[in-house]
Amino acid sequence: MTDRRGAVAFWLAVGAAGFLVVPWYALQDSVFTLGWVPHFTAKEAAPAWLQATTHGRVWLAPLGALLAAVALLLAPGLARTLRANALIAIGAAGFAYFFAQGFAIGPTGWYLDTLGAALPPLTGGQYGMGLGAVLVVAAFAMLFAVGLAGRGFFKGDAFVAGSVVAVASLVVVFTFFPVFRILLSAVEDASGLFSLPAFHARLTTEKIWGLGCVVGQTRCGVAWNTLALALLCATGCTSLGLAFALIATRTDFRQKKLLRFLTVLPIITPPFVIGLGLILIFGRSGLINQFLEFAFGIQPGRWIYGMQGVLLAQVFAFTPIAFLVLIGVVEGVSPSMEEAAQTLRANRWRTFVDVSLPLMRPGLANAFLISFIESIADFGNPILLGGNFGVLSTEIFFSVVGAQLDQGRAATLGIVLLLFALAAFFAQRRVLGRKVYTSLAGKGDSGLPTQLPDGVRRLCYGIAIPWATLTVVIYAMAVVGGFVETWGRDYTPTLRHYVKAFAIEFTPNGVIWAGAAWNSFWTTIKLAAIASPLTAALGILSAYLLTRQKFVGQGAFEFGTMLSFAIPGTVIGVSYILAFNIPPIEITGTAIVLIVCFIFRNMPVGVRAGMAAMSQIDKSLDEASTTLGARGFTTLRRVILPLLKPALVAALIYSFVRAVTTVSAVIFLVSAEYEMATTYIINRVINGDYGVAIAYCSVLIVLMLAAIWLINYLVGERKLGRRAAGAPRLATIGRNAA
Numbered sequence: 001m002t003d004r005r006g007a008v009a010f011w012l013a014v015g016a017a018g019f020l021v022v023p024w025y026a027l028q029d030s031v032f033t034l035g036w037v038p039h040f041t042a043k044e045a046a047p048a049w050l051q052a053t054t055h056g057r058v059w060l061a062p063l064g065a066l067l068a069a070v071a072l073l074l075a076p077g078l079a080r081t082l083r084a085n086a087l088i089a090i091g092a093a094g095f096a097y098f099f100a101q102g103f104a105i106g107p108t109g110w111y112l113d114t115l116g117a118a119l120p121p122l123t124g125g126q127y128g129m130g131l132g133a134v135l136v137v138a139a140f141a142m143l144f145a146v147g148l149a150g151r152g153f154f155k156g157d158a159f160v161a162g163s164v165v166a167v168a169s170l171v172v173v174f175t176f177f178p179v180f181r182i183l184l185s186a187v188e189d190a191s192g193l194f195s196l197p198a199f200h201a202r203l204t205t206e207k208i209w210g211l212g213c214v215v216g217q218t219r220c221g222v223a224w225n226t227l228a229l230a231l232l233c234a235t236g237c238t239s240l241g242l243a244f245a246l247i248a249t250r251t252d253f254r255q256k257k258l259l260r261f262l263t264v265l266p267i268i269t270p271p272f273v274i275g276l277g278l279i280l281i282f283g284r285s286g287l288i289n290q291f292l293e294f295a296f297g298i299q300p301g302r303w304i305y306g307m308q309g310v311l312l313a314q315v316f317a318f319t320p321i322a323f324l325v326l327i328g329v330v331e332g333v334s335p336s337m338e339e340a341a342q343t344l345r346a347n348r349w350r351t352f353v354d355v356s357l358p359l360m361r362p363g364l365a366n367a368f369l370i371s372f373i374e375s376i377a378d379f380g381n382p383i384l385l386g387g388n389f390g391v392l393s394t395e396i397f398f399s400v401v402g403a404q405l406d407q408g409r410a411a412t413l414g415i416v417l418l419l420f421a422l423a424a425f426f427a428q429r430r431v432l433g434r435k436v437y438t439s440l441a442g443k444g445d446s447g448l449p450t451q452l453p454d455g456v457r458r459l460c461y462g463i464a465i466p467w468a469t470l471t472v473v474i475y476a477m478a479v480v481g482g483f484v485e486t487w488g489r490d491y492t493p494t495l496r497h498y499v500k501a502f503a504i505e506f507t508p509n510g511v512i513w514a515g516a517a518w519n520s521f522w523t524t525i526k527l528a529a530i531a532s533p534l535t536a537a538l539g540i541l542s543a544y545l546l547t548r549q550k551f552v553g554q555g556a557f558e559f560g561t562m563l564s565f566a567i568p569g570t571v572i573g574v575s576y577i578l579a580f581n582i583p584p585i586e587i588t589g590t591a592i593v594l595i596v597c598f599i600f601r602n603m604p605v606g607v608r609a610g611m612a613a614m615s616q617i618d619k620s621l622d623e624a625s626t627t628l629g630a631r632g633f634t635t636l637r638r639v640i641l642p643l644l645k646p647a648l649v650a651a652l653i654y655s656f657v658r659a660v661t662t663v664s665a666v667i668f669l670v671s672a673e674y675e676m677a678t679t680y681i682i683n684r685v686i687n688g689d690y691g692v693a694i695a696y697c698s699v700l701i702v703l704m705l706a707a708i709w710l711i712n713y714l715v716g717e718r719k720l721g722r723r724a725a726g727a728p729r730l731a732t733i734g735r736n737a738a
Contacts, residue, residue, distance in 0.1 A: 004146055005074055007158055008087065011142045012074070015067045018135025024048040024060065026130040026586060047132055056123045059101050063136060066094045070143060084150025091144025095169075098137045102129060102584030128586025141165050153551070159633040160549055164557070167542055171560040173585070174600045178575035179414075179567060186411035202412040207395070219388065223416055226391045229311060230375035230420070236315040237371035238364055240467065241322025243460040245330040250452045251460070262468045263323045265475060266316050268657045268704035270681055270697040275313045275384040277474035278304060305387030313381040316471070318374045322367035324654065325609050328646025329363025332616040349453040361431070362615045366608040369428045373421055373604075377568045379664040392417050393568040397664075400574055407574075414571045418563075425559060475701075482695035497691035502699065517696055520680040525703070527591060527674070528659035531598035535655035536648060538599060539606020543647070544636055546607070547614040548622060561607045564600045569664025572601060577668055589671045597669060598659040606651030613647040614640065645715050652711045657704050 018024075023036050023045045036045035043055045049064055051057040069090055073083050103111065107125040110116040145165040149158040186202070189195040212218030219225075244263045247253050266274060282288050282304040289300035303309075333356055341351045379393045386394060392413050399410035452460070482498065484491045501517035513522075542561050546554065564572060576597060580587045587593040617640065625635040641648070663678040670679050677700060684693040 004080075004083075004150055004158060007146050008070065008083075008143065009074060011139045011146070012067065012070050015070070015136050015139030015143075018132040018139065019048045019064050019067055021047055022132040022135060023130050024051055024132040025126065026128040031131045048136070057126060059105060062097060063094060066090050066097070066140070067136070080150060084147045087143050087147030087150065089147075091140045091142075091147055094140035095137060095144060098133070098140065099584070102126075102133075106583055126583060128583045133584075141169050154549065157632040159631060160545070163541055163632075164545055164549070164551060167538065167545065168553075168557060168560070170538075171557075171563075171600070174596050175560060175564045178572070178579040179418075179563065181579040182407075182571060182575035183411050183415060185407050186415055188408060190408075198408065199412060202409050203415075207390075208413070208416065219390070222390045222392050222395050222413075223420075225307070225389060226376050226393075226417075227420060229307060229314070229391060230372045230424075232311055233314045233318065233375040234368045234372040236311070237319045237322040238326075238368045240315065240319040240463060241326045241367050242330075242360070242364065243463045244319075244323045245326040246452060246456070247460050247464055248327060249330050251457055253461075259464060259468060262471050263320055265471060265701075266320050268661070268701055268708070269317070270661050270678060270700050273478050273694075273697050274316050274474060275309075275381055277477050278309065278313055278316075278385070280477055281473065282309075302387070305385055306389045309385035309387075310382050310389065310391075313385055314375050314378055316474075317378070317381065318371050319467075321374065321605065321654065322371050324650040325367045325370060325605075325612055326360070326363045328609070328613050328650070329360050329616065331646065332613065333359045347453075348451065349455070352453055352456060359616075363612045365428045365431050366612045369424055370605060370608055372424045373562070376417055376420055379569055393570065393664075396568055397570045400570060410571065410574070414567060417568065417571075421562070422559070425562060478694060479698055482691065482698045484691070486691065494691075497695040498699075501692050501696055517677075517680060517692070517699075520675040520677050521699075523674055524660055524677040527594050527598070527676075528656050531595045531602075531659045532652055532656035534595075535599045535602050535659075536606050536651035539603045539651045539655075540610045540641075540644060540648060541636075542603070542607045543610025543614055544640065547611050548619070548640075558607075562604045564604070569601070569662065569666075570668070572597065572665045573668030576665075588669065589673075591674050593669055594666060594674060594676070597665055598655065598662070601662070601665055602655045602658045605654045606647070609647040609650040610644060613644050617643050649712060649715050652715070653708050656707055656711070660700060660704060 023031060024047055025044065027036055027045060029035055039045045040047075041050060041054070043051075046055060048060045052059075052061040052064070070087070073086055073090075104115055105111065105122065105126055107127055109122040109125050110119065142162050142165070145162040146158050148154065148165075149156050149161040154160040154164065187194055187196060187199045189198040206212075206221065208221045208223045210218065210221040211224070213220035213224075244259065248256055248260055253259065280287065284300045284302050289298075292298040293300055304312075337359070338351050338355050341355045342348075346354070376391075377393060378391075379397060382389070382391045382394045383397070396410045396413045396417075399406045399413065451457075480491075483493055483495070485494050485496075500515065502515040502521075505512040505514045513519075539561075542557075545551075546558050546561075551557075567575075576593060577588055579585070580593055587596070621639050621643075622635055625639045630638070661678060663676075663682060666676050667679055667682070670676050677696065681693045681696050684690070684696070
C-alpha cells in the first residue's frame with residue numbers, strides 16, 4: 001500500500017487555494033475574468049479567511065481549522081492507519097460542516113426560527129457559494145476518499161475511491177436534492193404544512209388510476225395510459241433498434257451507411273418536427289387523408305391524435321437510442337462462439353436463437369429500460385399528438401403552469417413516475433440476473449459474424465425499409481417547410497425565413513450576425529460543447545464503477561445515476577428552480593444551471609451503454625493490467641476505454657444532441673442572457689411563425705450531423721482483431737442445413 005502523502009498534499013493545496021485565495025461567494029461576473037483581483041479584500045470578493053476575520057462571517061473559521069489539521073498529517077513517520085483514519089474523520093467532518101452552515105445560514109441570518117432561538121444572533125448572512133467554496137468542499141470529499149483507500153476500501157485504489165465519492169456526491173447534490181425538494185411539497189397542504197391526508201387525496205384520484213376505459217364509460221387514468229404507452233414504446237423501440245443493428249452488422253445490405261444515417265436522424269431532430277410531420281402526413285388535412293378523400297370519398301379522420309399517434313412519434317424518436325445502445329453489443333458478440341455452434345451441426349437459426357441472442361441480452365435489456373423511461377418522461381409528443389389521451393408528464397406540466405398551479409399535485413404525479421421507473425429498473429436487473437455475457441477476452445478473435453437466418457433477415461428488411469421510407473418523407477416535408485411561405489397553406493418558394501433567422505452583414509467594422517436566431521444558436525453550441533464531454537465522461541466512469549467494482553451501496557448508486565432520467569423534464573426544471581434559486585447553491589439564471597441540467601439529465605444513456613458494452617469485456621483484462629502493476633485509472637484509460645468506443649460514441653452523440661434539442665427541462669431555466677435554440681423555436685411556434693421555426697430546425701439538423709461525424713472521426717473505431725469481410729468465411733458452415 002502506498003503512502004499517499006502526495007495525494008493528501010495535492011488536495012490540501014486545492015482546499016487552501018479555495019480558503020485563502022479565491023472568492024468564497026459567487027460573483028456577479030465570472031471569477032475567471034479576474035475582475036475581482038483589485039477588490040480582493042472587499043466583502044463581495046474576499047476569500048473565506050478574510051470573510052471570517054474581517055467581515056464577521058466567523059462560521060467559516062472551522063473550515064480553515066480542519067484544513068490546518070490536514071497539514072499536520074503530512075508529517076513523515078506517521079502511521080498509515082492513523083493517517084487514513086484521521087483523513088476519513090476530517091474529510092467527513094469538513095464535508096458535513098460545509099453543507100450544515102450553508103443550509104443553516106441565509107442572506108438575513110438563520111434560516112430556521114428554531115436555530116435563531118437556540119443559537120446566538122448573527123450580524124449578517126451569506127449568499128450563494130462561489131469557486132472558493134467549491135474547491136474547499138471538493139478537497140474535503142477527496143481527502144475522505146484517500147482515507148478510505150488508505151484503510152483498504154476499494155482494494156486500496158485511491159482513484160476508484162475518489163471516483164465513487166465524487167460521482168455519489170454530485171448525484172446527491174444535483175439529482176437527489178432537487179428531486180427531494182420538489183417531492184417534499186407532495187406531502188404538504190396548501191399552507192405548506194406537513195399533511196399525509198393531502199398526499200393521499202392527491203394520489204388516489206380517479207384522474208390518475210381510473211379504469212373507466214375498461215367498461216367503455218370514460219377514459220382510463222393517466223397512470224395506466226403512461227404505463228401502457230411506455231411498454232408498447234419500449235417493445236417497439238427495442239425491436240426496431242435490434243433490426244437496424246443486425247442489418248448494419250450481419251447482412252450485405254448495400255445501403256448500410258444510408259440506413260445508419262436514417263436511424264440516427266430522429267434523435268437529432270429539434271422539438272415537434274416529428275409530430276408535426278406526422279400530422280401533415282396523417283392528420284385531418286394531411287396528405288393521406290386528402291388522397292383518400294379525393295380518390296375514394298373517405299371523410300378525413302383524426303386517428304393520429306391519441307395513443308396511436310403518440311406511440312408512433314415516440315417510436316420514431318426513441319428507436320435511435322435503442323440502436324446506439326445495441327449496435328456495440330451486436331458487434332461485440334464473439335464470432336468464434338457462433339462458429340463453434342455451427343461446427344457442432346447447429347444451423348443458422350439455432351445459432352442465432354441459442355448463441356447470438358442470449359449474448360445480446362444485456363443490450364436488449366438496457367435498450368428496453370432506456371426506451372421505457374424515455375417514454376414515461378416524454379413531454380413534447382404527448383402535448384402535440386395526445387388529444388384526449390393524457391399521460392403523467394402532460395398532467396405534471398399543466399399542474400405547474402396551468403390555471404390550477406398545484407405544485408403538490410405535480411410532485412405527487414412525479415412520485416408515480418418514480419415508482420414506474422423503479423419497477424422497470426428492478427425488472428431489468430431480474431431479467432439479467434447473475435448470468436455472464438462475456439464475449440470479448442484478452443486474446444484476439446479472428447472469426448467472422450454468422451450470416452442471419454433467411455427469415456430473420458427478411459423480417460429485418462421488412463421492418464427497416466418501410467421505416468426508412470417514412471423517415472425520408474417526414475424530413476423531406478420538414479426541409480420543404482423552411483423554403484415556402486406558409487407550411488401547409490402557401491407553398492410559394494422563398495428564403496425569407498432563413499434570412500430572418502440567420503442573416504449576416506459584412507460592414508467595414510467586421511461581420512455582424514444580424515439574424516434574430518444567432519444569439520440562441522451560439523449559446524446552444526457553446527453550452528452543448530461543454531456539457532457533452534462531461535456527460536460522457538461521468539457516464540462511462542459510472543459504468544466502470546458499477547461493472548468493475550464492488551462496494552457498499554452499489555445498488556443505490558446505480559439507481560441514483562438513473563433517477564434524473566425517470567423524472568419528466570418539466571419536473572426537473574421546476575425542481576432545479578426550487579433547489580438552486582436560493583443559497584447555498586444559487587445558480588439559476590446562469591449557464592452553470594443549464595450545463596448541470598444537461599449533464600445529469602443525459603448521463604444515464606452513457607451509463608447504460610457503458611454497462612452493456614463492459615459486460616462483454618472479460619475481467620481477465622483488468623486482472624492482467626493489475627498484475628503488471630497498473631492502478632485503476634491506468635487500467636481504465638489504457639485497457640478498457642479503447643474497447644468502449646461504441647459506448648463512448650453513443651454517450652457523446654446523445655449528450656450533445658439532447659443538449660441542443662431538449663426543451664421541457666430548460667424551458668424553466670433559460671434567461672435573457674442564455675436563451676437556448678429550443679426555447680427560441682417554441683416561442684416562434686407559439687407566435688405562429690412556423691417558417692422561421694422550421695428553418696431553424698433544418699439548420700440544427702445540419703449542425704448535429706456535422707457534430708456526429710466529428711465525434712465518430714475523433715473517437716474512431718475499436719479494433720477487435722477480426723478478419724476482414726473479404727477473408728474466407730468459416731462461419732457459413734451449416735448454411736445448407738439452415
